[in-house]
Amino acid sequence: MREQFDHLLEAPKALGVSLHIVKMRGDHLGNTSSFTIACMEDRREVAYFESPARGFTLEEHDELGALHRALREIRALALPVDESLEFIRKVRSERWT
Structure with missing residues (x-):
């Protein structure tokens, strides 16, 4: 370790x-799953996250918006x-x- x-x-x-x-602070959007947001060469964003069954790639504006909100919440809690x-x-x- x-x-x-x-x-x-x-x-x-x-x-x-x-x-x-992010210290243990109870429920927040960072506890649901890990995810990655990538910016492609053409400036388009895609996201990837995994569930117990499989991985998902997201490109829809609304879905990416939800992940950006989660990221803002996590950053606000982080040291x-x-x-x-x-x-x-x-x-x-x-x-x-």
């Missing part, structure tokens, strides 16, 4: 990603990047020394 935390801590530099932690990384360091040191 410690190695996984180390990987997460290096990911922003190594992969050029932003990492945000900033620096606090997220510090939280990971704290948990790693307290539980996985």
Whole structure:
């Protein structure tokens, strides 16, 4: 587990990603499933998410709108990047020394 935390801590530099932690806060749209929104070369957006039965690709405006609303809610609950990384360091040191 410690190695996984180390990987997460290096990911922003190594992969050029932003990492945000959402602490357990009960029900929010981020608890329903994970999803990815991609912007294609022609600026068209598509989304992908999985259910227990299969994966889904979405392109309809209304469906994408629902995912964008979910993403805004998740971002509003998330810690900033620096606090997220510090939280990971704290948990790693307290539980996985």
